[in-house]
Amino acid sequence: MKTRIAIFLLAAFCAAFSCNPPVQPEPVPEEGAVKVYTTNTSGLRFQESSVALEAAEKSDFSVLLTGETLQTVEGFGFAITQASCFNLLRMPEADRKQFLTEMFSREKGLGSSLIRVCIGGSDFSLDEFTWCDKQGLDNFAVHPLDEQYLFPILDEIFAINPKVKIIASPWSCPKWMKMDDNGRTPFDSWTSGRLNPVCYQEYANYFALWIREMEKRGYPIYAITLQNEPLNRGNSMSLYMSWEEQRDFLRDAVGPALAAAGLKTKVLLFDHNYNFDNIASQVNYPLHILEDPAAAKYAAGTAWHNYGGSVSTLDRVHEQFPDKDIFFTEASIGTWNYNYERCLIDDFREIFLGTLSRWGKGVTYWNLMLDDKRSPYRPGGCSTCYGGVTISSSTYSYGSIDRSSQYYQVAHCSKVLDPGAVRLGTKGYTNRGLTYQWYRNPDGSYGVLLLNENAVEAKVVFTTDRHSVTCKVPPMAIQSVRWKE
Numbered sequence: 001m002k003t004r005i006a007i008f009l010l011a012a013f014c015a016a017f018s019c020n021p022p023v024q025p026e027p028v029p030e031e032g033a034v035k036v037y038t039t040n041t042s043g044l045r046f047q048e049s050s051v052a053l054e055a056a057e058k059s060d061f062s063v064l065l066t067g068e069t070l071q072t073v074e075g076f077g078f079a080i081t082q083a084s085c086f087n088l089l090r091m092p093e094a095d096r097k098q099f100l101t102e103m104f105s106r107e108k109g110l111g112s113s114l115i116r117v118c119i120g121g122s123d124f125s126l127d128e129f130t131w132c133d134k135q136g137l138d139n140f141a142v143h144p145l146d147e148q149y150l151f152p153i154l155d156e157i158f159a160i161n162p163k164v165k166i167i168a169s170p171w172s173c174p175k176w177m178k179m180d181d182n183g184r185t186p187f188d189s190w191t192s193g194r195l196n197p198v199c200y201q202e203y204a205n206y207f208a209l210w211i212r213e214m215e216k217r218g219y220p221i222y223a224i225t226l227q228n229e230p231l232n233r234g235n236s237m238s239l240y241m242s243w244e245e246q247r248d249f250l251r252d253a254v255g256p257a258l259a260a261a262g263l264k265t266k267v268l269l270f271d272h273n274y275n276f277d278n279i280a281s282q283v284n285y286p287l288h289i290l291e292d293p294a295a296a297k298y299a300a301g302t303a304w305h306n307y308g309g310s311v312s313t314l315d316r317v318h319e320q321f322p323d324k325d326i327f328f329t330e331a332s333i334g335t336w337n338y339n340y341e342r343c344l345i346d347d348f349r350e351i352f353l354g355t356l357s358r359w360g361k362g363v364t365y366w367n368l369m370l371d372d373k374r375s376p377y378r379p380g381g382c383s384t385c386y387g388g389v390t391i392s393s394s395t396y397s398y399g400s401i402d403r404s405s406q407y408y409q410v411a412h413c414s415k416v417l418d419p420g421a422v423r424l425g426t427k428g429y430t431n432r433g434l435t436y437q438w439y440r441n442p443d444g445s446y447g448v449l450l451l452n453e454n455a456v457e458a459k460v461v462f463t464t465d466r467h468s469v470t471c472k473v474p475p476m477a478i479q480s481v482r483w484k485e
C-alpha cells in the first residue's frame with residue numbers, strides 16, 4: 001500500500017511540474033583521440049601527431065558519409081623475395097626482429113598484412129629453380145633455397161602477425177614442362193618458352209601440392225596468380241602465356257585441381273601491365289578469360305602491374321565484372337625512375353588511391369629489402385631495382401636501413417586500415433589537388449587517406465552524426481588519420 005501511495009504522489013508531482021527524464025549530455029570529445037600520420041616532400045617522415053575529436057559541426061569544409069559501402073580491403077605490403085630474405089637473415093637477430101615488428105605488428109608497428117611470395121625462383125632469388133626440376137611430380141619436393149631463406153623469414157613474420165595474407169606467383173613452370181612457340185620442340189631454358197598443353201594437368205597438380213605444403217608449414221595461401229607477367233619473354237625466369245592459354249589452363253586444369261584438393265585459395269588472372277605490353281592480340285587479357293563462364297567460375301579476380309599503361313584500365317575491369325576482385329601486385333623503383341619527392345606523391349595517387357578508388361582490395365610492391373648494391377639479383381634480371389628499404393651491406397644493422405617512398409606509402413595505408421576495412425561513400429567538400437578516401441575498420445574505427453598535391457596547406461573536416469575531425473594536410477604531403485567514436 002505504501003509503494004502505491006509513493007507512485008501516485010510521484011505521478012502527481014510530475015504532472016504538476018512537467019517532469020522529464022534527465023537529459024543525457026553528449027560525451028565530451030576526447031582530446032588527442034584522433035591519430036594523424038604525415039609524410040611530405042619537405043622532410044616529414046611518417047610524423048605522428050594527434051588532434052581532438054570535436055563535436056559534430058558542419059561547415060564549408062565538411063565531408064559527410066552517404067551511407068554507401070563499397071569494397072572491402074585486405075591489406076598492403078611488399079614481396080618477400082628470396083633476395084629480401086637473404087638480406088634480412090644477414091641482420092643481427094635483434095635488429096631483424098625490430099624491423100619485422102616495425103613492418104608487421106598491428107600493436108607495435110605498421111601492421112602490414114599482405115605479402116607476395118614467389119612460387120619457386122625469380123629474378124631476385126639465389127638461383128633459378130622450381131620445386132620439381134626433375135621430370136615427374138614424384139620428384140616434387142621443397143627446394144633447399146626456400147628451406148634456407150624463405151621459411152625462416154615467414155616463420156618470424158607469422159609469429160608477429162598470424163593474419164598476414166599471401167599472394168603467390170610463379171616466374172616459370174619447371175623447364176621439362178616447356179615447349180617452343182611451334183609446340184613441337186622442348187624448350188630447355190628458364191627464360192621464355194610456353195607451357196606444353198600435355199603438362200596442363202601436371203602443372204595444375206603442382207600448384208595444389210605447393211599450396212598444401214605451404215599450408216602444412218603454417219603459411220596459408222590467400223591467392224595465387226598462374227604466371228607472373230605472362231606477356232614478358234625476358235627476365236632471368238619467365239614463361240609466355242597468352243590469354244587463350246591461361247583461360248584453358250585455368251578452366252581445364254587448375255580450377256578443377258584446386259577444387260578436387262579442397263583448397264580455398266583464390267586465383268587471380270593476368271598479373272601484368274595495364275597496357276598489355278602493347279601486344280594487340282592480348283589487349284583486355286583477363287576480360288577475355290572472364291567472358292568464358294566455365295573459366296570465370298574459377299577466377300576470383302585480376303592482378304595488375306604498372307610498368308606500362310594507366311590505372312584507368314581498371315575502370316573497364318570493374319564495369320564489366322563488378323563481382324571480381326582487383327589487386328595491384330607489383331611495382332618497383334630503381335635507378336631509371338626513382339626520385340623520392342616525385343614518387344611519394346605520384347605513386348600514392350596512382351597506385352594506392354588510384355587502385356582503391358577503382359574497387360581495388362590491396363597493394364603489394366616488389367622487394368621488401370635489397371642492399372646498397374641492389375643485391376642479390378640474377379643475371380638477366382633487374383640490376384637497377386631498389387627495395388622498399390635499403391640496408392647497408394657492410395653492417396646489415398637496423399640503424400643502416402634507408403626507407404623509400406614505397407615504405408611510407410605502405411606505412412600510411414597499413415597503419416589506419418585494418419584487413420576487412422570497408423571503403424565508404426562520401427559527399428561534400430572537394431578541392432583541386434586534394435584527394436581523400438574514408439573507411440570503416442572491423443573494430444568500428446574510421447580510417448582516412450589523404451593526398452595534398454597543392455603548394456599550400458589543405459583543410460578538410462570529416463563529419464559524422466556525432467563528431468568532426470579536422471585535418472590540415474601540409475603542402476605536397478600524404479596523410480592518414482584514424483579515430484574511434
